[in-house]
Amino acid sequence: MNLLPKSPKEFGSIDYWEKFFQQRGKKAFEWYGTYLELCGLLHKYIKPREKVLVIGCGNSELSEQLYDVGYQDIVNIDISEVVIKQMKERNASRRPQMSFLKMDMTEMEFPDASFQVVLDKGTLDAVLTDEEEKTLQQVDRMLAEVGRVLQVGGRYLCISLAQAHVLKKAVGHFSREGWMVRVHQVANSQDQLLEAEPWFSLPVFAFIMTKFRPVPGSALQIFELCAQEQGKPVRLESAERLAEAVRERQQYAWLCSQLYRKAGLGSVSLDLCSGDTGEPRYTLHVVDSPTVKPSRDSHFAIFIIPQGRETEWLFGMEEGRKQLAASAGFRRLITVALHRGQQYEGMDSIQAELSARVMELAPAGMPAQQQVPFLSVGGDIGVRTVQHQDCSPLSGDYVIEDVQGDDKRYFRRLIFLSNRNVVQSEARLLKDVSHRAQKKRKKDRKKQRPADTPEDLPAAPGQSIDKSYLCCEHHKAMIAGLALLRNPELLLETPLGLLVVGLGGGSLPLFVHDHFPKSCIDAVEIDPSMLQVATQWFGFSQSDRMKVHIADGLDYITSLAEEEARRHYDVIMFDVDSKDPTLGMSCPPPAFVAQPFLQKVKSILTPEGVFILNLVCRDLGLKDSVLAGLKAVFPLLYVRRIEGEVNEILFCQPHPERKLATPELLEMAQALEQTLRKPGKGWDDTYVLSDMLKTVKIV
Numbered sequence: 001m002n003l004l005p006k007s008p009k010e011f012g013s014i015d016y017w018e019k020f021f022q023q024r025g026k027k028a029f030e031w032y033g034t035y036l037e038l039c040g041l042l043h044k045y046i047k048p049r050e051k052v053l054v055i056g057c058g059n060s061e062l063s064e065q066l067y068d069v070g071y072q073d074i075v076n077i078d079i080s081e082v083v084i085k086q087m088k089e090r091n092a093s094r095r096p097q098m099s100f101l102k103m104d105m106t107e108m109e110f111p112d113a114s115f116q117v118v119l120d121k122g123t124l125d126a127v128l129t130d131e132e133e134k135t136l137q138q139v140d141r142m143l144a145e146v147g148r149v150l151q152v153g154g155r156y157l158c159i160s161l162a163q164a165h166v167l168k169k170a171v172g173h174f175s176r177e178g179w180m181v182r183v184h185q186v187a188n189s190q191d192q193l194l195e196a197e198p199w200f201s202l203p204v205f206a207f208i209m210t211k212f213r214p215v216p217g218s219a220l221q222i223f224e225l226c227a228q229e230q231g232k233p234v235r236l237e238s239a240e241r242l243a244e245a246v247r248e249r250q251q252y253a254w255l256c257s258q259l260y261r262k263a264g265l266g267s268v269s270l271d272l273c274s275g276d277t278g279e280p281r282y283t284l285h286v287v288d289s290p291t292v293k294p295s296r297d298s299h300f301a302i303f304i305i306p307q308g309r310e311t312e313w314l315f316g317m318e319e320g321r322k323q324l325a326a327s328a329g330f331r332r333l334i335t336v337a338l339h340r341g342q343q344y345e346g347m348d349s350i351q352a353e354l355s356a357r358v359m360e361l362a363p364a365g366m367p368a369q370q371q372v373p374f375l376s377v378g379g380d381i382g383v384r385t386v387q388h389q390d391c392s393p394l395s396g397d398y399v400i401e402d403v404q405g406d407d408k409r410y411f412r413r414l415i416f417l418s419n420r421n422v423v424q425s426e427a428r429l430l431k432d433v434s435h436r437a438q439k440k441r442k443k444d445r446k447k448q449r450p451a452d453t454p455e456d457l458p459a460a461p462g463q464s465i466d467k468s469y470l471c472c473e474h475h476k477a478m479i480a481g482l483a484l485l486r487n488p489e490l491l492l493e494t495p496l497g498l499l500v501v502g503l504g505g506g507s508l509p510l511f512v513h514d515h516f517p518k519s520c521i522d523a524v525e526i527d528p529s530m531l532q533v534a535t536q537w538f539g540f541s542q543s544d545r546m547k548v549h550i551a552d553g554l555d556y557i558t559s560l561a562e563e564e565a566r567r568h569y570d571v572i573m574f575d576v577d578s579k580d581p582t583l584g585m586s587c588p589p590p591a592f593v594a595q596p597f598l599q600k601v602k603s604i605l606t607p608e609g610v611f612i613l614n615l616v617c618r619d620l621g622l623k624d625s626v627l628a629g630l631k632a633v634f635p636l637l638y639v640r641r642i643e644g645e646v647n648e649i650l651f652c653q654p655h656p657e658r659k660l661a662t663p664e665l666l667e668m669a670q671a672l673e674q675t676l677r678k679p680g681k682g683w684d685d686t687y688v689l690s691d692m693l694k695t696v697k698i699v
Contacts, residue, residue, distance in 0.1 A: 032121060032122050032159050032160070032161070032186075032204045033159070033186065033204055034061070034062075035061060035062050035065035035066070037186070038062070038121075038159065038186065039065075039069075041184060041186055041206055042066065042119075042157075045117075045155055045157055045206075045208055046066075046071065046117050046119070046155075046157065047116075048069075048070040048071050048072075049073070050071075050073070050116040050117050051073045051075075051114070051115050051116050051117070052066075052071060052073060052074045052075070052115065052116070052117045052118075052119055053074075053075050053076075053077070053110070053114070053115040053117070053118045053119065053149065054074060054075070054076045054077070054118075054119045054120075054121075055077055055105045055118060055119070055120050055123050055142075055146070056077075056078055056079070056105065056120060056121075056122070056123030056126065057076035057077065057078050057083075057087065057100070058078060058080075058083055059083050059086055059087060060121060062119075062121060063076050063098060064090075064091060064095060064098075067095050067097075067098050068095075072095075072097050072098065073097070074098045074099075075098075075099050075101065075115075076098070076099065076100045076101070077100075077101045077102070077103040077105060077108070078100075078102065078103075079102070079103075079104055079105070080102070081102050084100050084101065084102045087100045088100045105123070105142050105145060105146075106138060106141035106142045106145060107141070107145070108145045108148075108149055110149045111149075112148055112149065113148075113149070113150065113151040113152070113154075114149050114151075115149050115150055115151065115154060116150070116151055116153070116154045116155070117150075117154060117155050117156075117157060118146050118149065118150055118154070118155075118156045118157070119157050120146075120156070120157065120158040120159065120160075121159040122159060122160070123158075124139070124142070124158050124160055124166060124170065125160050125161055125163070125166055127139055127142060128165065128166050128169060130165075131165050136169070139169060140173070143170070143173045143174070147174075147177060147179075147211065150211050151211070152211055152212070152213045153210070153211065153212075154210075154211050155208055155209065155210050155211070156174070156207070156208075156209040156211075157206060157207070157208055158170065158206065158207040158209070159186070159204060159205075159206050160204070160205055160206070160207060161202050161203075161204065161205070162183065162205040162207075162246050162250070164243065164247070167183070167207075167242075167243055167246060168239075168243065170207050170209070171183075171207075171223070171239045171242060171243070172239065174209040175221045175223070175239060177211075177214075178212050178214055178215065178218065178220070178221075179209045179210055179211050179212055180209070180210040180212060180222040180224070181207070181208075181209055181221075181222060181223050181224070181239075181242070182207070182208040182209075182210070182223075182224040182225070182226060182233060183205055183206070183207055183208075183224070183225050183226070183242060183245075183246055184205065184206045184207075184208055184225075184226040185203055185204075185205055185225075185226065185227050185249055186203065186204040186205060186206060202250055202253060202254070203249060203250060203253040205246065221239075222235070223235070223236045223237070223238065223239060223241070223242045224236065225242060225245050225246070227249070227275065232275065232276075234275065234276075234278065252270065255268065255270065256360045256361060259286060259361055259363070260362070260363065260364050268285070268286040269283065269284060269285045269286070270283075270284050271283050271284075272284065272354075272357060274342070279339075279341070279342070280339050281338075281339055281342050282336050282337065282338065282339065282354065283310075283336070283337040283339070284334050284335070284336055284337075284358070284361070285318075285321055285334065285335045285337075286332065286334055286361060287321045287322055287324070287325040287332070287333045287334070287335065288325070288331065288332050288363075289322070289325045289326050289330065289331060289332070289333070290331075291326070292326070292329055292330060292331050298329055298330055298331055299330065299331050299332065299362070299363060299365065299366040299367075299370065300330060300331065300332050300333075300334075300362050300363060300366055300370070300372050301328060301330040301332075301333050301334075301372060301373045301374075301375055302333075302334050302336060302351075302354065302358055302372060302373070302374045302375065303324065303328065303333055303334065303335045303336065303374075303375045303376065304336050304338070304347065304350060304374060304375070304376040304381060305335055305336060305337045305338070305376075305382075306376060306377050306380060306381055306382025306404070307338050307340075307344075307381060307382035307383060307384035307403065308382055308383070308384040308401065308403025308404065308411075308413070309377070309382060309403070309405075309406075310337040310338075310421060311421055311422065311423050313644035313645060314644075315335060315337070316421055317644070320644065321333075321335055328375065331363055332361075332362070332363045334358055334361060336350075336354065336358075338350075338381065338382075338384075340384060340386060340399065340401065340420075341386075344381055346381060347374065347376065347379060347380070347381055350374075350381065351374045354374075355372075358372070359372065377406060382403065382404055383402075383403060383404040383410075384401055384402075384403050385401060385402045385403075386399055386400070386401045387400045387401060387402055387412070387537065388400040388536075388537060390529070392527055392529035392530070393529075394526060394527040394529070394579075395416055395418075395527050395529065395530065395579070396416060396417065396418045397416070397417040397418070398414060398415060398416050398417060398424075398529075398533070399414075399415050399417060400412065400413070400414055400533065400537045401413055401415065402429065409428060409429070409431070410428075410429040411426055411427065411428050411429065411471060412426065412427050412428075412429060412465065412505075412537060412538065413425070413426045414426075414504065414505050414533060414537075414538075419586075423472075424504055424505075424577070425472075425504035425505025425506075425507060425534075425538065426471040426472060426505070426507075427465045427466065427467075427469075427471060427505060427507055427538050427539070428465070428466040428469045428471055429464050429465065429466060430464055430465070430466050431466075464539075465538055465539035467507075467510055467511070467514055467539055468511075468514070470507060470508075470511055471507070472507070473642045473643075473645065473647070474575075474614050474642050474645070474647040474649055475507065475508050475511070475575075477640045477642065477649040477693075478508065478573055478575070478612050478614065478649055479508075479511060479512070480640075480669055480693050481571075481610055481612045481638075481640075481649065481651045481693075482571065482610070482672065483665065483668040483669040483671075483672045483693065484610045484638075484651055484653065484665075484668070485570060485571070485608065485609070485610060491516060491518075491672065492516060492517060492518065492676075493518065494518055495518050495519075495520065496512075496516050496518055496519040496520070496570050496571070497519075497520055497567070497568065497569040497570045497571070497606075498512055498519055498520070498521045498522070498569060498570065498571045498572075498573070499521075499522050499523075499524070499557075499569045499571070499572045499573070499604075500512075500521060500522070500523045500524070500573045500575065501523075501524045501553035501556075501557070501572075501573065501574050501575070501576050501592075502524075502525065502553070502574065502575040502576030502577070502588075503523050503524075503525035503530050503531060503534055503540075503548060504530060504534070504575065505533065505534050505537070505538035505540065506523070506534035506535075506538055506539075506540030507538060507540075508573065508575060509521045509523045509540075509546060510539070510540055510546075513543070513545060513546045515676055519545060520545050520546075521545060521546040521547070522547055522549060522569075523546065523547070523548045523549070524548075524549050524551055524553045524556045525548060525549070525550060525551075526550070526551065526552050526553065528550050531548050531550065553574075553576060553592065554591055554592065554597065557597070557600055557601060557604065558597075558600055560600075560604050561600035561603045561604055566603065566604055567604065568604055568605065568606045568609070569604060569605060569606065569609060570605075570606050570608075570609045570610075571609060571610055571611075571612065572601060572604070572605055572609070572610075572611045572612070573611075573612045573613075573614075574588050574592055574611075574612070574613045574614060575587075575614045576588045576589065576592065577589075577616075578590075584617060584618055584619025584622045585615075585616065585617040585618075585619060585622055585623070585626070586616045586617075586618075587614055587615065587616035587617075587647075588613070588614070588615070593613075593626050593629055593630065594629070595629050595632060595633060598629065598630065598633040598634070599633055601633075602633055602634065602654055605654065607654060607655065608653075608655075609653070609654075610651055610652065610653055611634060611651075611652040611653070612649065612650070612651055612652070613630075613649070613650040613652065614647060614648075614649060615647070615648045615649070615650055616646050616647050616648075617646075617648075618646060627639075627650075627699055630650060630652055631699055633652075633654075634652035634653060634654055635653075635654070635655070635656040636652070636653040636654070636655060636656045636659055636698075637650060637651070637652050637653075637698065637699040638650070638651040638652075638697065638698055638699070639651075639697050639698075639699055640693065640697075659698065665693050666693060669693050
């Protein structure tokens with residue numbers, strides 16, 4: 001027996017509802033939930049002694065159950081004579097004080113201000129089936145009548161799916177009337193959403209429109225959202241922002257239902273925001289591992305990424321998270337990244353905060369009452385200390401933060417907040433600083449102070465940086481490329497001219513300066529703020545052998561190429577990022593690899609020199625084009641892929657006859673390394689130059 005209309009427009013037809021209730025008989029029909037599912041919300045907004053009007057009552061048991069728990073001043077109306085007759089017969093003896101009337105809600109017969117609550121469960125949704133003029137006029141009459149029969153301070157409580165056109169109409173109408181508008185998400189059980197048809201996986205909302213006395217000349221509008229039955233309402237600035245917040249919750253409910261029904265939806269991520277500020281607090285990635293054999297304990301787990309480590313390949317890249325999930329041995333793993341600027345008291349408090357929400361993302365087939373493990377590295381949430389935050393006119397908002405690595409050493413990072421998951425520059429702090437920080441952290445734990453606070457680490461100046469250590473793998477590979485200069489054992493004894501475009505924290509030119517005593521370095525940086533950052537926070541300083549030029553790298557190289565007695569460099573390095581996030585290449589900007597500009601680069605490079613470029617390009621077609629352009633200018637081209645990263649280091653030389661086979665290249669790197677490892681050079685023993693060149697390929 002088909003009880004659904006052929007067209008949504010039939011929901012507004014008297015004939016449809018007469019036929020509906022004749023076919024259905026006396027069996028109750030509950031739109032959007034039963035009394036047990038809605039009672040928490042209803043009791044919050046309706047007092048037992050208030051006079052309540054239920055519009056479009058149908059044959060729902062909602063009024064009857066409200067009556068039975070003490071709400072006895074209830075009037076029910078419906079346009080269907082059939083259903084009103086059924087409801088009168090059903091309640092005449094058991095609920096004598098409750099009345100049922102056949103009445104059109106667009107032309108009600110009650111006097112003004114007759115009720116304190118008008119309750120609507122699905123009626124507005126049934127009437128507002130489209131946005132045609134005739135439909136909108138009917139809804140206007142309905143809502144005007146609701147406003148007329150309500151007392152000042154009374155409430156229109158409408159249970160709805162909050163489809164966009166319905167929400168827009170209801171909120172727009174009552175906000176223009178000067179009423180307070182609140183949208184309250186009904187706490188549907190997860191089973192209720194999951195058992196629904198896939199197309200009906202929508203959460204239920206309640207509109208609570210409170211009638212205020214008109215104030216002449218007042219433009220005050222109040223919009224609130226309450227996410228849970230007992231949650232604290234959040235004030236929003238506009239009707240548009242309210243609609244956006246509702247849409248986010250509908251999308252989340254749909255996502256939960258899809259994740260329950262099937263695994264392997266691809267890359268799924270979402271932000272969970274603070275209820276107080278609306279700012280992102282957690283970023284979740286859902287990772288399914290279909291190859292894991294199901295068992296009682298292998299269904300589902302949560303992995304808390306220690307603060308500051310969300311940029312690592314294992315946690316920050318999709319392939320890394322897949323590897324993590326497979327090694328953890330769970331069918332579904334949710335990784336949770338903690339946001340900077342938020343306070344976290346520890347693993348227990350995070351688990352308490354997330355438990356209910358992440359269970360909504362559990363896979364099908366997980367046993368009831370199953371304990372879900374919360375995992376982390378060493379059971380710790382890590383340490384992140386913001387040392388400095390500012391805004392550059394060129395680079396935008398940035399932050400300097402100290403984080404604890406997996407070896408308990410501390411690292412200083414420069415992060416551009418426009419790309420907050422990418423470490424722009426990184427340096428290791430000296431051991432004594434890390435040791436003091438650990439001692440202070442243990443002391444603070446005894447005081448039960450949150451871990452992520454500015455006092456965890458001293459606001460260490462630049463001299464606390466370990467300048468002998470290169471943190472970035474692509475910087476290590478770029479230094480290893482110096483072996484291509486031949487006679488590496490002479491590099492410490494002969495002048496070495498170096499041009500570095502892109503300063504960042506300054507660790508790359510600083511490393512060359514400190515380890516190659518005859519080097520003379522020109523560093524070019526377009527953003528003067530970065531020179532200040534490098535000097536104050538990363539131990540960078542200029543000298544008679546190292547100068548920083550505040551200029552656009554394109555202009556600087558063009559001007560050098562145009563000089564008659566131009567200077568030539570033995571090494572030119574590009575480590576400069578693009579400010580345009582829409583491009584498929586984030587390093588360098590496309591203009592830096594245009595062939596006319598590359599010709600200028602070649603003109604200031606010595607014949608035996610090497611041009612070293614950090615390339616970050618996700619667009620394979622664009623990358624092929626870049627490589628072809630480079631090879632047209634520099635016939636000898638080596639590529640070194642950085643494992644676990646998108647970075648590729650390109651070593652370019654102008655003369656193809658200088659090509660080295662891999663054994664020769666490794667021999668050159670080992671000779672350079674032996675020279676640098678001499679006593680007193682401060683060489684880091686973990687840095688093996690030859691390892692950086694083992695996987696180099698000739699294009």
